[in-house]
Amino acid sequence: MSVPASSRPRARSAWADARLILGLVLIAASVAGVWLVVSAARQTAPAYAAAATIVPGQPITAGDLREVEVGLGQIGDAYLTDAAFGEDLVATRTIGAGELIPLGAVADADSSRTTTIVLRSQVEVPASVDAGTVVEVWVAPLIERGVYDVPRILIPDATVVSVDRDDAVIGSTSAAVELVIPRADVAATLEAIAGGAALSVVPVAGASR
Secondary structure (H helix, E strand, C coil), rough: CCCCCHHCCCCCCCCHHHHHHHHHHHHHHHHHHHHHHHHHHHCCCCEEECCCEECHHHHHHCCHEEEEECCCCHHHHHECCCCCCCCCCCCCCCCCCCCECCCCHHHEECCCCEEEEEEEECCCCCCCCCCCCEEEEEEEEEEEEEEECCCCEEEEEEEEEEEECCCCCCCCCCCEEEEEEHHHHHHHHHHHHCCCEEEEEEECCCCCC
């Protein structure tokens, strides 16, 4: 007796098998991709971070740094590591405490265009002004004893290294401020100091460290 054609098992098509295999391959590839991403994220490498605030022009020594393990991946070459650290490096911008040090924020000391200078501010320096603060230096040239000309900006962009507030003198509002200034402004600043001008350190409104 013959079996009806409708009752015979249908042969599995090659196209269905191919789709099944393709689906399995895609799932395996997806799982492998996720594993690679997670694995890469877990891989860390040593890099340097600032142990304290570093200001522009400051020589960078081992004592200014602390080594941290970070997962930088493909951008690892953009940050200061043991392989890139050498002598005679200076900061070219303010680097905050704990910040990873980008290679773009350091340069050879010979190429630095800044230097440090200490001056005494004739106006009170706010308590918010400390290392890394961006300030202006104003000058009022001395005309005669006790008489000064109209104040004007001498240095529009200086960075504070340290502030020594003279609290020991009653009624004194002056403070000795160490600043990083462009080398191009050194001559004019020294001339103002030598000429007895009144120099004032004023924070730049809205400036960040």
